[in-house]
Amino acid sequence: MTVVANNAAPSIKKDPYVIGPDGTPLTLKDLPPPTTKRWVIRRKAEVVAAVRGGLLTLEEACDRYKLTVEEFLSWQKAIDQFGLPGLRATRVQQYR
Numbered sequence: 001m002t003v004v005a006n007n008a009a010p011s012i013k014k015d016p017y018v019i020g021p022d023g024t025p026l027t028l029k030d031l032p033p034p035t036t037k038r039w040v041i042r043r044k045a046e047v048v049a050a051v052r053g054g055l056l057t058l059e060e061a062c063d064r065y066k067l068t069v070e071e072f073l074s075w076q077k078a079i080d081q082f083g084l085p086g087l088r089a090t091r092v093q094q095y096r
Contacts, residue, residue: 018053
């Protein structure tokens with residue numbers, strides 16, 4: 001008779017995550033709530049990071065946050081061109 005010992009640690013299922021704009025892990029639980037009305041730089045950047053990392057699809061993000069595709073793509077473009085400061089609503093004229 002052969003006895004096999006299971007010395008492996010029990011597998012702990014972790015939530016999928018991406019690296020957020022501040023370098024910390026970002027899960028679905030960490031994303032802004034779907035009822036968000038005030039879009040500060042950090043929240044916009046978190047949603048862009050979630051889509052880029054595959055945590056959400058573009059369609060899911062737009063549905064969840066009631067965004068248009070154009071609005072989301074403008075956030076993404078602002079980050080690509082100017083970094084996080086490009087997401088400032090009050091500084092849009094300086095970056096155009």
